[in-house]
Amino acid sequence: MKREVYILRLNHRPQRDKRVTTHLFLAARALGASGGFYSGEKDEKVERSIEKVCRSWGGEFRISYVSRWRKKMHEWKKRGGEIVHLTMYGLPIAEVIDRIRRSRKSLLVVVGGAKVPRKVYELADWNVAVTSQPHSEISALALFLHELFEGKELALKFKDAKIMIVPQKRGKKVLKLESQSKDLTNNLSC
Ligand code: SAM
Numbered sequence: 001m002k003r004e005v006y007i008l009r010l011n012h013r014p015q016r017d018k019r020v021t022t023h024l025f026l027a028a029r030a031l032g033a034s035g036g037f038y039s040g041e042k043d044e045k046v047e048r049s050i051e052k053v054c055r056s057w058g059g060e061f062r063i064s065y066v067s068r069w070r071k072k073m074h075e076w077k078k079r080g081g082e083i084v085h086l087t088m089y090g091l092p093i094a095e096v097i098d099r100i101r102r103s104r105k106s107l108l109v110v111v112g113g114a115k116v117p118r119k120v121y122e123l124a125d126w127n128v129a130v131t132s133q134p135h136s137e138i139s140a141l142a143l144f145l146h147e148l149f150e151g152k153e154l155a156l157k158f159k160d161a162k163i164m165i166v167p168q169k170r171g172k173k174v175l176k177l178e179s180q181s182k183d184l185t186n187n188l189s190c
Contacts, residue, residue: 004034006033008066008069009025010112012046024111027145028141029059035060036063050063057161057162081107082106083108084110085109085123086137087127088130089132093129096128162176
């Protein structure tokens with residue numbers, strides 16, 4: 001059975017983070033995560049964007065808002081799950097990924113927003129650095145999932161997709177798998 005991997009995005013601020021948080025969850029979905037949570041300010045625009053992509057492109061990825069990230073992390077561990085926090089201050093991914101991969105526990109991958117409270121570092125089972133240089137939550141998450149799934153995520157198929165791309169050497173070929181799928185140009189832009 002596929003291992004469950006969820007993302008917790010901390011401290012979302014609609015004004016500054018709308019695109020980043022949406023893109024973070026799109027990357028998570030495309031690269032094999034099962035779903036996500038976000039804390040900070042509730043943002044229905046982000047939720048609707050992700051729902052729209054999932055309706056058209058398939059799969060079971062869902063996100064939900066959590067008002068108390070600390071409670072979420074405590075509960076995750078209480079239910080037997082494991083937590084990875086992505087931070088440039090953590091241990092190099094190359095040193096720890098084999099051990100993280102070997103565990104079959106459901107995994108919560110925490111990524112920060114503007115400022116990450118100390119408690120996150122303490123509650124995480126693993127503080128993992130994807131290089132010790134600052135970059136972004138999206139690149140850190142993408143590389144982490146790629147290492148975790150060892151590239152198998154690149155060939156994922158999504159259940160109940162209404163549209164699907166047929167890879168081409170040049171140009172675009174899109175299959176409509178259901179007649180009522182309309183807004184094709186919009187979906188192509190993601
Ligand atoms: N200075 C911020 C802090 O308090 O940690 C980092 C902000 S960074 C734009 C947002 C998030 O991207 C971080 O919290 C972390 O999850 C992720 N990130 C950025 N660079 C990373 C790296 N080299 N390794 C792992 N995660 C990283």
